[in-house]
Amino acid sequence: MKVFIDLLWYFKREKWQYGGGILVLAVVSFLSLIPPYAVGVIVDHINNNTLNEQILMQWMLTLGGLAIVIYILRYLWRILIFGSAIKLARLLRNNLYDHFSKMASSFYHRKRTGDLMAHSTNDIRAIEQTAGAGVLTLVDSLTMGGFVIITMAVTISWELTLIALIPMPLMAYATSKYGSLLHTRFGKAQAAFSSLNDKVQESMSGIRVTKAFGYEDHEVEAFREKSAEVVKRNVSVARVDALFDPTISVIVGLSFFLSVAFGAGFVVSGDITIGQLTSFTVYLGLLIWPMLAFGWLFNIVERGRASYDRVSSLLNEKQDVSDEPGAVEEPPTGSIDFEIERFTYENAEEPSLENIRFTSEKGQTIGIAGRTGSGKTTLVKALMREFNLADGEIRFGGKKTEAYTLDALRTSFGYVPQDHFLFSATIADNISFACPDASYSDIIKAAKLASIHEDIVRFEEGYETVVGERGVTLSGGQKQRISIARALLMNPEVLILDDSLSAVDAKTEEAILESLRSVRKGKTTFITAHRLSAINHADLIIVMDRGRIAERGTHTELMKSDGWYRRMYEHQQLESLIEKGGHSS
Numbered sequence: 001m002k003v004f005i006d007l008l009w010y011f012k013r014e015k016w017q018y019g020g021g022i023l024v025l026a027v028v029s030f031l032s033l034i035p036p037y038a039v040g041v042i043v044d045h046i047n048n049n050t051l052n053e054q055i056l057m058q059w060m061l062t063l064g065g066l067a068i069v070i071y072i073l074r075y076l077w078r079i080l081i082f083g084s085a086i087k088l089a090r091l092l093r094n095n096l097y098d099h100f101s102k103m104a105s106s107f108y109h110r111k112r113t114g115d116l117m118a119h120s121t122n123d124i125r126a127i128e129q130t131a132g133a134g135v136l137t138l139v140d141s142l143t144m145g146g147f148v149i150i151t152m153a154v155t156i157s158w159e160l161t162l163i164a165l166i167p168m169p170l171m172a173y174a175t176s177k178y179g180s181l182l183h184t185r186f187g188k189a190q191a192a193f194s195s196l197n198d199k200v201q202e203s204m205s206g207i208r209v210t211k212a213f214g215y216e217d218h219e220v221e222a223f224r225e226k227s228a229e230v231v232k233r234n235v236s237v238a239r240v241d242a243l244f245d246p247t248i249s250v251i252v253g254l255s256f257f258l259s260v261a262f263g264a265g266f267v268v269s270g271d272i273t274i275g276q277l278t279s280f281t282v283y284l285g286l287l288i289w290p291m292l293a294f295g296w297l298f299n300i301v302e303r304g305r306a307s308y309d310r311v312s313s314l315l316n317e318k319q320d321v322s323d324e325p326g327a328v329e330e331p332p333t334g335s336i337d338f339e340i341e342r343f344t345y346e347n348a349e350e351p352s353l354e355n356i357r358f359t360s361e362k363g364q365t366i367g368i369a370g371r372t373g374s375g376k377t378t379l380v381k382a383l384m385r386e387f388n389l390a391d392g393e394i395r396f397g398g399k400k401t402e403a404y405t406l407d408a409l410r411t412s413f414g415y416v417p418q419d420h421f422l423f424s425a426t427i428a429d430n431i432s433f434a435c436p437d438a439s440y441s442d443i444i445k446a447a448k449l450a451s452i453h454e455d456i457v458r459f460e461e462g463y464e465t466v467v468g469e470r471g472v473t474l475s476g477g478q479k480q481r482i483s484i485a486r487a488l489l490m491n492p493e494v495l496i497l498d499d500s501l502s503a504v505d506a507k508t509e510e511a512i513l514e515s516l517r518s519v520r521k522g523k524t525t526f527i528t529a530h531r532l533s534a535i536n537h538a539d540l541i542i543v544m545d546r547g548r549i550a551e552r553g554t555h556t557e558l559m560k561s562d563g564w565y566r567r568m569y570e571h572q573q574l575e576s577l578i579e580k581g582g583h584s585s
């Protein structure tokens with residue numbers, strides 16, 4: 001029942017709804033005691049030959065009126081209690097989503113998407129059930145059960161009541177046993193469902209690769225296995241679930257047997273009337289629901305507890321990066337000083353950045369080159385504070401990046417990542433993603449600067465073309481340029497192109513670089529690239545090698561020294577000459 005204590009904050013918040021619902025529920029339980037009493041009175045009148053039309057009419061009208069009142073009250077508590085439970089589900093879902101959106105990318109490296117989806121759906125549903133059906137069964141079984149037992153003991157016979165209740169401890173034992181069994185089995189069923197979710201998510205994302213390698217059969221087989229596991233686990237939950245009702249029926253049956261057997265003796269000895277025995281058995285019938293409810297309660301609460309624990313532990317996951325106390329909300333501007341001693345990823349052994357010291361003056365273009373895995377992306381991520389630097393700092397506008405709130409800091413950046421992502425929305429919406437209020441003419445201007453306008457107008461629906469899963473498929477180069485247009489539309493203080501020109505041809509690259517030169521005047525631009533033609537115009541070029549700065553300078557300076565940069569540049573020039581030759585032949 002710990003989950004009810006865990007949920008106390010919500011019950012307090014919705015105290016009027018829950019209080020009202022519980023009160024109405026108690027009134028319904030109390031009113032439900034009247035019909036069995038009426039049956040007893042009528043039976044006694046029949047037995048004593050005293051029943052007349054007036055008495056019968058009186059009771060009929062009372063029972064009819066009661067039915068209408070109970071009907072309305074039942075509707076009322078459902079709205080009050082279930083309505084609040086639905087609101088709790090909405091609240092938790094929104095909290096989870098807010099939390100997910102604040103977590104850094106390392107969180108998503110650690111967690112599987114399928115699990116997160118399962119938590120946001122199945123777990124929330126189980127908690128909603130606890131706050132709705134769970135509260136109902138608890139209150140109903142206590143009030144109804146309590147009222148019925150007291151009425152039986154006080155108005156009929158406490159001895160007979162005790163006899164009828166003998167099988168009850170058996171039930172408590174059975175329900176608690178089943179409850180813990182259910183807890184473990186439900187946990188396993190949830191884990192299997194998460195794993196299935198993961199499989200679906202991964203298979204759908206990688207469907208093109210799967211098809212290209214003709215690997216569909218293997219994937220289908222792997223899915224079948226996961227699916228079979230989910231069925232197996234859920235059947236094992238259902239097996240325990242299915243034991244509840246028969247067990248309760250046997251115990252209730254035993255109760256009836258005892259009350260009729262002993263009750264008959266009480267009637268013969270004159271301790272109770274035949275009408276009272278009739279009422280007693282009807283009351284006992286009223287006890288079936290509270291007993292069943294009690295059984296279900298364990299079931300619901302066990303599931304709710306497991307789910308609530310999982311959702312809370314997710315919500316309690318600390319954000320890797322958060323606002324420092326006293327952080328300013330003003331977006332930074334000015335020069336950027338890198339002074340990084342060392343940075344090592346959590347799960348890595350070797351540092352990914354070491355001894356990085358350089359300054360980018362406001363308005364400069366900084367090119368970052370280096371072989372794959374040398375630390376280029378890590379360097380720009382450090383600048384955007386995707387993780388905290390334990391050893392070293394980056395100062396932006398003279399202040400440490402931690403001195404700004406994350407919102408303020410990130411307002412200053414326009415980032416085009418390597419793995420650009422487009423939403424299933426129109427091209428215009430994709431470009432204006434970070435500036436939803438942008439005018440159409442601004443969107444077109446940004447698209448022209450990113451050399452994608454010509455491609456867009458060639459689509460039948462132009463800027464209104466839907467892309468992604470529900471729309472047209474774009475080429476890698478087109479997606480890249482839409483991502484660039486998205487960042488350019490922001491006109492950010494610092495534009496970061498992380499290997500963002502890799503999928504466009506040399507001519508388009510030149511056109512985009514030309515646009516950058518004109519629109520980025522006075523603003524800082526970082527470009528990381530494998531193709532050195534994308535950065536040879538930079539004011540400062542940093543060549544990275546295994547996390548360290550291996551070379552630095554302008555293109556002219558670097559070409560004078562005999563380093564990686566010069567060798568690579570000459571190699572790439574030669575390659576492009578051969579390629580051009582190849583085309584013209």
Ligand SMILES: Nc1ncnc2c1ncn2[C@@H]1O[C@H](COP(=O)(O)OP(=O)(O)OP(=O)(O)O)[C@@H](O)[C@H]1O
Pocket residue numbers: 109345346347348352370371372373374375376377378379418499
């Ligand atoms: N999340 C991570 N966890 C652990 N190690 C990481 C993580 N991201 C990157 N690394 C490691 O850090 C090093 C630098 O990676 P980074 O992505 O910065 O290189 P890069 O120069 O941008 O490479 P590329 O040109 O291929 O994009 C690599 O050795 C990489 O394996």
